[in-house]
Structures are given as structure tokens and as C-alpha cells.
Amino acid sequence: MRLLQLQQPLRAAAAGLLRTAAPIQSTTSTAAQLFRADAANALVAGRRYASVKSQGAYKLAPKRTIPKKLGAKRTGGTSTVVARGALWWPGENCIMGRDHTIHAMATGYVKYYRDPARHPDRKYIGVVFNKDDVLPYPAHAERKRKLNMSAHTIFNPAEAPAVSSSGIPTQIIRPAPRTAKGAPIEPARVLKLKDDYSYREDNWRIGRLVKLNIGGMSRKARMRQRRYAKERNIAGQRAAEAKYADMEVDEWTIAASKRLQEQRNAAAQKKNLKAKQKAAKMAKKAGKAKAKR
Numbered sequence: 001m002r003l004l005q006l007q008q009p010l011r012a013a014a015a016g017l018l019r020t021a022a023p024i025q026s027t028t029s030t031a032a033q034l035f036r037a038d039a040a041n042a043l044v045a046g047r048r049y050a051s052v053k054s055q056g057a058y059k060l061a062p063k064r065t066i067p068k069k070l071g072a073k074r075t076g077g078t079s080t081v082v083a084r085g086a087l088w089w090p091g092e093n094c095i096m097g098r099d100h101t102i103h104a105m106a107t108g109y110v111k112y113y114r115d116p117a118r119h120p121d122r123k124y125i126g127v128v129f130n131k132d133d134v135l136p137y138p139a140h141a142e143r144k145r146k147l148n149m150s151a152h153t154i155f156n157p158a159e160a161p162a163v164s165s166s167g168i169p170t171q172i173i174r175p176a177p178r179t180a181k182g183a184p185i186e187p188a189r190v191l192k193l194k195d196d197y198s199y200r201e202d203n204w205r206i207g208r209l210v211k212l213n214i215g216g217m218s219r220k221a222r223m224r225q226r227r228y229a230k231e232r233n234i235a236g237q238r239a240a241e242a243k244y245a246d247m248e249v250d251e252w253t254i255a256a257s258k259r260l261q262e263q264r265n266a267a268a269q270k271k272n273l274k275a276k277q278k279a280a281k282m283a284k285k286a287g288k289a290k291a292k293r
Contacts, residue, residue: 078103080110080125091115091126092135106146111135164193172199180279182287186219 070082081088081102090096091113093106104110108127113135115124126135129146137143160170172191176184186209191199201209209219217225244254 078105080104080127087123088112088125089119089122091124092137093127094125108146109133168193168197180276180283182283 068082068084070084072081073079079101080094083100083102086096086100088102090102091111093104093108095103095105097103102125104127106127106129108129109131111126111128111133113124113126114122115136117136117139118124124135128135129144162170164170170193174189174191176186176188178184189201189209190205191201194200244257
């Protein structure tokens with residue numbers, strides 16, 4: 001700093017020597033004198049150059065990116081190795097994800113090994129339950145698995161009494177319906193007493209009944225057909241009522257039409273009953289004929 005302060009007087013003295021005291025007489029001498037004056041001023045004042053050459057360097061993004069955290073993991077979690085590409089392959093109690101991450105399927109000790117019987121060049125990662133185990137296990141050896149299961153004594157369920165404490169039967173067997181020839185259509189239904197004193201079948205028995213085929217049609221389809229028929233009948237009744245309301249007929253006409261419909265239904269039921277009785281008689285006769293033979 002002191003050296004710079006001493007240089008300023010020396011520059012001023014040199015500038016004074018360069019200046020001329022004679023008057024300007026010609027253009028040539030004038031140009032020379034101006035050049036000398038500029039040089040003297042430059043020596044005294046000095047020149048300052050730009051310290052920053054360009055501004056683009058300050059706008060570039062940082063080169064540091066988010067770490068991918070690849071490689072082997074010591075403890076914690078199910079991931080044992082995170083890699084890009086199949087550098088390691090899953091061995092005992094391990095699986096590989098779609099991003100080539102090796103996951104442990106059980107808690108244990110991690111082992112790195114090779115298995116020439118499976119592949120001559122691949123490196124495997126496995127998990128063992130005992131620290132002293134060596135992978136790979138011998139061929140046809142028992143596979144070790146940790147199922148987290150404990151042994152418990154299995155007791156036979158106590159048989160339910162035939163009659164409850166209130167004197168109501170705990171189980172009722174409903175006989176199966178039969179065809180005209182006497183063959184059972186479906187198995188007998190077992191109804192059990194519930195806490196609300198109602199009888200109901202077990203869920204697994206109801207599921208089996210749904211799968212039965214009666215007359216080439218499953219029970220589920222038959223019940224669906226009955227439901228659809230009932231819905232059609234209700235829709236027809238509503239349409240008839242709407243039609244009568246639009247016609248503005250009297251109550252006597254509506255009552256007469258209802259009475260006629262009831263008579264038709266009764267006739268159809270009577271006809272069906274006669275057909276069933278006839279079929280039963282025919283089946284009875286056929287049974288007697290077989291017994292005589």
C-alpha cells in the first residue's frame with residue numbers, strides 16, 4: 001500500500017516533464033502534444049478493466065443432482081441392494097423388483113454367494129435364519145421357511161344339545177321335495193336355532209343349494225326367473241290400473257275385471273292340482289307294478 005502511495009508523485013513528475021511550455025504552432029506539433037498529454041494523464045490516473053468477463057456463468061444450473069443411493073444396505077427395511085441393472089440376482093428368501101432392487105422376504109442374515117449349479121457367472125444374495133448357515137444349500141435339501149406359526153392343541157367342538165334350555169329343538173330337518181316319480185329334487189335342508197330363536201341354514205349349505213341344477217336350470221337361475229316373473233306381474237298390474245284411470249271407468253267395472261282375473265287364477269291352480277294328482281297316481285301304479293314283478 002505504501003509503495004502505491006509513493007508511485008503517485010513519481011507519475012506526476014514524469015507527466016510534468018512530458019508536457020511542453022512552447023505554444024502550438026502547427027498541426028503536427030499539436031497532435032504530438034495531445035498524444036503526450038493523453039499519455040501523461042494515463043500515467044497519473046491509470047486504466048480500470050472489467051473484472052467480470054461474462055454473466056452467463058452465474059446463470060448455469062448447479063451440477064450437483066439428487067443422490068440415487070445405490071449399493072448395498074446394511075440394516076433396516078427389506079431392500080438389501082439397490083442397483084441399476086441386474087448386478088446381483090435374488091437367492092434364498094429374496095426377490096427382485098422391476099428396478100433390479102433385491103428385497104428380502106424374511107428377517108435374517110444376508111449372505112453373498114455364487115451357485116454354479118444355477119448359473120456359472122451370476123452372483124446371488126440370500127437371507128438365512130441361522131448366522132452359521134452357508135449358501136447355497138445342498139441339492140434336494142429341506143427348504144427352511146419362517147412361517148411365524150405356533151403349535152396349539154386342537155379340541156373337538158362340543159356337541160350341541162338336541163333341545164335348548166328353553167325347551168326348543170336346536171335343529172330341524174326339512175324333508176326334500178320330490179318329483180312325481182319319488183326322486184328327491186334337492187337334499188334335505190337342515191335348519192339350526194339362532195340366538196334370536198329363529199331357524200336358519202348354514203351359509204355353506206346355502207351356497208351348495210345355489211349350485212344345484214334342477215330340470216336343467218340352476219337354483220340361482222330359477223330364483224332369478226321367479227323374481228323376473230313377479231316383477232313383470234307387478235308391472236302389468238300397474239299398467240292396467242293406469243289404463244283404467246285414463247278410461248275413467250266406474251268401480252263396478254274394475255271390480256268385475258278383478259273378479260274375472262281371480263276366477264281365471266283359481267281355474268289355473270285347480271288344473272295344476274289335478275295334473276299333480278294324476279301324476280302321483282301314475283307313479284303309484286308304476287311302483288305297484290314293479291313290486292309285483
